[in-house]
Amino acid sequence: MNILVLVVLFFVISAGTAVVGLLTTWIDRKVTARVQYRLGPPWFQPFADVVKLLGKETIVPHAASKAAFLISPLIGLAGVSLVSFIIWLAIFDPTGSGFIGDLIVVIYLLILPALAMIFGGLASANPLASVGASREMKLALAYELPFILMIVVVLIKSGGTLSLGGLISAQQSGGVYVASISGLLALVVAILCTQAKLGQVPFDAAEAETELTGGILIEYSGTPLAVFKLTRAMLYLTVPMFTVVLLCGGIGSGWGIPLGILKYVGLLVAVVLIRNTNPRLRIEHAVKFFWGHVTAIAIIAVALAVLGNRLGIGWL
Amino acid sequence: MSLKIKALTKSPWVYHLCAGGSCNNCDIEILDCLTPRFDVERFGVTLIGSVRHADALLVSGIVTKKTAPLVKQIWEQAPKPCLVVAIGGCACSQGMFKDCYTANPVPLDELIPVHAYVPGCPPKPETMIAGIVKLLGSLTK
Amino acid sequence: MIEDIVKEIKKAVGKWIKGVTIKNSQRVYIDIDPAGVREVATYLWKDRGARYSIATAIDNRTNFEVQHHLSLDREGGAMVSLRSILDRDKPSMPSLAPVIKASDWIEREMSELMGIEFVGHPDMRRLLLSSEHWPEGVYPLRKDFKA
Amino acid sequence: MSDRRIIPIGPYHPLQEEPELFRLEVDGETVVDLDVEVGWNHRGIEKLCETKTYDQVPFVVERICGICSTSHPLAYVQAVEDAGNIEVPERALYIRTLVAELERLHSHLLWVGLAGHFLGYNTVWMWSWKYREPILDICETVTGNRNHYAMMKVGGVRRDILPEHVDYILSRLPEIEKFADLIKGAVLDDPVLHARLKGVGVMTADDIHDYGAVGPTSRASGVPGDVRRDDPYAAYGLVDWDVICVPQGDVFAKAVVRVLEMYETIKIIKGCLEKMPAGEIDSKPKVVAPGEGIGRHEAPRGEVFHYVRSDGTNRPIRHKIRAPTYVNLPTYKTSVIGESITDATIILAAIDPCYCCTERMAVYKHKGDPNEPIMTGSDLVRLSQEKTARLRKEFGL
Incomplete structure (x- = not known):
């Protein structure tokens, strides 16, 4: 593949992710509204929101550090775009020869949106945003540990393959990892981390989108706010998709595609359901929750995976 | 009609600002607009908490001497284009509190620009929705 | 019924009482000496268990009048108003706040809006609307106030 | 170690329909003092x-x-x-x-x-x-x-x-x-x-x-x-x-x-x-x-x-x-002081306060200096909601 094709592909895939991501945020809002006896917004609502924000004035607060304030959202967007590009490429072309990125790259890039939010929040020089940023930081520290452990489970199962395409091929030929106890536990961990990475209830202490004030984003307006919203929407698609790749063998091809989409939708439904049936968790409790329960589950999963590998028992 | 305006009419985020002297009824009717019977989220209207995200300020109540500087400051913090809707008789014309000794000598629409008036005491939620729809309609002309 | 209660009140704190008007079975106005307001109110509030409802300050142009309204919730719900007449030039009377916490805010309010001094109030901070718009000595509820 | 701080709520806060200003003085997690400044809505x-x-x-x-x-x-x-x-x-x-x-x-x-x-x-x-x-x-x-x-x-x-x-x-x-x-x-x-x-x-x-x-x-x-x-x-x-x-x-x-x-x-x-x-x-x-x-x-x-x-x-x-x-508002002094800040909002809400009624007359000046906010009203509400979440978990709901 030459560079030009790659660049074009990158933009097409990023745009596609953004569109589908925005649609999924709509599903989320619609489900919430139906639970509350309301009709909810029309399907194009997230698009209208983003386009509208692009046309608004961008205000940089006096006390804010201007460069950091404006660059932060772009860092987040760049991170999530690259991740989605890598993941989609792996899904569509698992055996592709060109090296674009492996598991390690994805893990790093997925931290970028959270970092961007933290920088943005700190740069806006608003006490509320600072509180939000410090919470986001704590939360990121909290969920990264089990998240990495979850990936370790995948690595043990795959025999150390770091290539996403390799993981997909291996699962498509040798059965999905989730069809084992350790894989199932890893999936639970993955869903909870997804919830936190998406900043969804119960782990939305940092942003508190439903809580009206918006925390970190309180000082953002216009285009940078739109970029943050877009980043969030793309994460909505990308993070669950990453889990699908890691544990459920990707989307597949031909007749496998509807099934693959179903996998993603299943994960999304889990996320939306958790969001709608739980009140917000205090940040300390979120940290304790991730370092305690979730990490414990992840460690058990790792142990089982190692045991399964040693003894050659597939279902462990 | 530009895309920018079109998007604005489809996604007006509103910030609710009680200017001070009010009986609170307009404020409650504004909240009522969000609840199941009226559900303005159908039209993309969302009540937001940061004035930086606002496309429209819904102002209720008379401006008192004490709140006048705050009201002006909040208007200045809003990103433009931003619309101001005066909700209820007090915000439109100072209503019956015009002669109060705490009323700001300058009414709301001389303090900050007001783009639409929704009269009523309090205006019914339907009236508010109609007022906002009319205001948005006037943008697209 | 109400006459009996008035009799008992007279017996307990009669030295401060200047006159009694029983308007009907639920409304009694007792004219008292402002100096004794604390004793009379404490008797009603503490010994008889009356609820301190509120106080009203009235500008009669020739003098000021403060009425403390106490509700005899446990004895038929009659409203007893203790009427104190104050000097027009320098209105001042003892504060009830050290005894009855409920009178804290209303005394501050009366002092702010009517310019009546309450001697012995523990927390008489300047509390007119905002000091920017309301200079000392301007009392909006007085009859001679012009906006 | 004393961890005293002041939490202002208001005067403009999205969760309250009306402007008012509370100042909670907090030591760690406990409310030690409370002051309320009203008068934004005073109309005479x-x-x-x-x-x-x-x-x-x-x-x-x-x-x-x-x-x-x-x-x-x-x-x-x-x-x-x-x-x-x-x-x-x-x-x-x-x-x-x-x-x-x-x-x-x-x-x-x-x-x-x-x-x-x-x-x-x-x-x-x-x-x-x-x-x-x-x-x-x-x-x-x-x-x-x-x-x-x-x-x-x-x-x-x-x-x-x-x-x-x-x-x-x-x-x-x-x-x-x-x-x-x-x-x-x-x-x-x-x-x-x-x-x-x-x-x-x-x-x-x-x-x-x-x-x-x-x-x-x-x-x-x-x-x-x-x-x-x-x-x-x-x-x-x-x-x-x-x-x-x-x-x-x-x-x-x-x-x-x-x-x-x-x-x-x-x-x-x-x-x-x-x-x-x-x-x-x-x-x-x-x-x-x-x-x-x-x-x-x-x-x-x-x-x-x-x-x-x-x-x-x-x-x-x-x-x-x-x-x-x-008359209900000053009872905050007894009911909120000594309680955890997670409970402050619901206690404040419990009397069903109605400031427009009260403020036709009352003004309360704050004595605390307007420190930078470390927490806000929305934080308090959040704390309150989080406590519910915690309890839900304890009860296995």
């Missing part, structure tokens, strides 16, 4: 009323507060009737009671919704406001407006209740009863709410007496004060109902009082519709004789007090207004 209505005629004043006092918009005019007209010894036809008394109770019903539902929101149950908020609509429909049908009813006038009421209104009211009441059953079952039996609200913000009967607190705030502390029964007016002495009073004094008790009161209110409405006699609705008084009068009404939040002095002209020479929040 008492002065304004002195410039209006007796028939104009009800419209002014109606607009003291949008939720107590029948309570103030009702207390006012009673004060004028007391001052001028004006008779009121019996049918008018029943209509007054009916409208006042409809208002109590929608006010309590509003509180249930907001309390649900503070506790992190947004669905409760949406649902209870959904069921508030039938009551507003009834009000609109009967009085012509959803909120400001303009029913009260000196000597009677302005509009009659027509026979078709009676049928309409009776046809809509079951919806509200159904919802009251739902809350009673789902909310009051919820173990999480028990753990969350019981023993929180306790006020003893002595505190109530000290601060002169009224309404559900006092009835939840075992003080059975209710003007409707202590000093019967309108038709409250003529229909059958009970005062709800529970002894615990905590936030949960206040919720219980309000939910159970909804049943009593429905009972009063039905009683009024049943017993309402035919006849005049207005005695059409021509003058108000010189004198002074006191009018009281048990508003949804407690006793509303109006004092009117007449000198025989067509306007009052003094009109004193005291709203229930004015």
